[in-house]
Amino acid sequence: MRRSFLPALALLLAVPAAAAALKSQDLSRVFAAFAAPSGLLQGCGDVPEAVALAEELRDRALRIERYMESIEDRKAELAQAEQTLRERLAQLKSQKGGIRARRDTATEAVRDDIQRLVALYDQMKPAEAAAVLTNLPADFAAEILMRVRPETGARIIAAVEPRQAALLTAQMGARSVRKN
The missing domain is CATH 1.10.150 (DNA polymerase; domain 1)
Incomplete structure (x- = not known):
């Protein structure tokens, strides 16, 4: 009986102390x-x-x-x-x-500018467009050729010197591979 009395007494004293602390x-x-x-x-x-x-x-x-x-x-x-x-x-x-x-x-704005540039190349004669494109950086020229109408692009490439046409075609292929 004595052993159960001490924990009960401790609990009895601890509860009011805890309540006061929480209060x-x-x-x-x-x-x-x-x-x-x-x-x-x-x-x-x-x-x-x-x-x-x-x-x-x-x-x-x-x-x-x-x-x-x-x-x-x-x-x-x-x-x-x-x-x-x-x-x-x-x-x-x-x-x-x-x-x-x-x-x-x-x-x-850049997209609009590119669309205007592509429309410009679409309206040019293939020989004139080819002369201008051969003086542009190959990657930029390939980008333009990729965006013009296919029949216009074909005429422009046909008007370009074969060595330059091969370079532009390789750039166009490389651009397609990079996108994928």
């Missing part, structure tokens, strides 16, 4: 109560061990209180840093959207 939201007040242990030394002021223990408890309580204050300061700093990061993230997302819009506009 108090500010733990620094709980530790502050121990910072001034005036009631602890009543009648024990002449016992040096009791005085030393009371001072040690007071010092620990003060350290814990300072530590709890530093935790609160850190929480505030973290909240501020998080808010700053959220604002910066919103700015970056906004800038990303603007960059994407400008890039899409630029890409669309």
